[in-house]
Amino acid sequence: MRLLLVFPLAAMSMYAQHGDAAGKPAQNPAIGDPAAIDAGKKLFAGGCGGCHGPDGAGGRGPSLRDKVMWHSLDDSALYTTIEKGIAGTEMPASRLPAAQLWQVVAFVRSLSSPAAEMNVPGDARAGETVFSQAGCVNCHARQGRGGKLGPDLSNAGATRSYPTLRESIVDPDANGAVGYRAISVKLRNGQELSGVERNRSNYSLQLQDRAGAVHLIDMADVAEMKDSRTSPMPKDYGRRLSKPDLENLLAYLSKQSLRPVMAEKR
Numbered sequence: 001m002r003l004l005l006v007f008p009l010a011a012m013s014m015y016a017q018h019g020d021a022a023g024k025p026a027q028n029p030a031i032g033d034p035a036a037i038d039a040g041k042k043l044f045a046g047g048c049g050g051c052h053g054p055d056g057a058g059g060r061g062p063s064l065r066d067k068v069m070w071h072s073l074d075d076s077a078l079y080t081t082i083e084k085g086i087a088g089t090e091m092p093a094s095r096l097p098a099a100q101l102w103q104v105v106a107f108v109r110s111l112s113s114p115a116a117e118m119n120v121p122g123d124a125r126a127g128e129t130v131f132s133q134a135g136c137v138n139c140h141a142r143q144g145r146g147g148k149l150g151p152d153l154s155n156a157g158a159t160r161s162y163p164t165l166r167e168s169i170v171d172p173d174a175n176g177a178v179g180y181r182a183i184s185v186k187l188r189n190g191q192e193l194s195g196v197e198r199n200r201s202n203y204s205l206q207l208q209d210r211a212g213a214v215h216l217i218d219m220a221d222v223a224e225m226k227d228s229r230t231s232p233m234p235k236d237y238g239r240r241l242s243k244p245d246l247e248n249l250l251a252y253l254s255k256q257s258l259r260p261v262m263a264e265k266r
């Protein structure tokens with residue numbers, strides 16, 4: 001902490017030396033800490049958001065939410081990249097002192113870590129009630145119970161990051177899951193069907209209705225087709241849910257994780 005008083009530019013090289021000589025701790029306490037992530041988010045919005053988007057979704061710089069978009073660096077390599085920038089690219093060196101840099105690292109980490117591994121705010125028990133009351137359960141199943149129109153969420157916390165879960169709820173069209181576009185068709189025999197598109201070629205279409213039944217439709221039988229290209233998930237949850245309800249709901253979803261099969265092996 002003493003070092004924070006050092007002039008920022010001088011501090012940069014000092015930290016580099018310090019890091020090399022003494023070695024950085026295996027895991028900085030900022031990683032996974034909600035307060036640090038929050039502080040890092042503000043720093044990120046100010047110093048990095050201009051290029052990477054205020055929420056890390058990308059812009060002039062790559063999206064940091066998808067690990068395929070950037071090198072999957074360990075925490076200390078990520079620290080060094082942010083500290084020094086990437087020579088020959090637009091990515092600049094940062095002048096933040098170490099404690100704040102670690103907060104930024106914690107935030108960047110949180111963008112792509114599974115929500116189940118994060119220490120998320122909110123009350124998961126209360127969130128389960130919201131899940132029922134807000135109607136999520138009508139379209140989403142967990143552990144085999146619930147609706148079938150939307151993806152099964154039994155493993156949502158283990159396979160999605162916290163910001164991705166949040167965005168799925170408040171802005172469903174931003175990141176729609178593949179294979180779940182709303183579609184309605186009218187067949188030549190007059191029958192009308194609507195649901196989500198699961199598969200489609202020039203010759204056939206698989207449509208899953210609200211009850212979960214999958215209809216295999218021959219394209220030659222289709223008289224009219226309306227394909228909204230947007231998610232059938234309601235768009236107004238961001239307004240409808242109170243802030244604490246949304247937080248609790250996210251806490252609940254973050255906990256949805258199937259025990260990994262690997263853990264059962266020796």
Ligand code: HEC
Nearest residue numbers: 047048051060061062070071082086089090091092094104
């Ligand atoms: C002027 C634009 C700009 C600013 C400001 C900026 N970046 Fe970048 N950043 C980039 C670009 C461009 C790349 C991709 C570089 C490349 O081609 O490898 C990048 C790459 C990255 C990567 C990926 C590194 C890798 O090895 O794949 C991380 C992480 C990152 N930036 C974090 C940050 C953080 C944190 C900040 C704020 C402290 C920040 N960036 C500020 C433009 C910027």
Ligand code: HEC
Nearest residue numbers: 134135136139149150151165168172176177180231232233
């Ligand atoms: C009318 C049906 C419907 C309702 C109600 C609904 N969803 Fe969805 N949801 C969907 C569909 C369909 C998708 C897949 C398309 C997409 O990603 O937008 C989806 C996607 C999602 C995803 C992303 C899943 C993934 O695989 O990435 C999450 C998380 C989610 N919903 C949570 C909720 C929550 C929480 C609620 C209640 C507040 C809710 N949904 C209400 C239909 C619904």
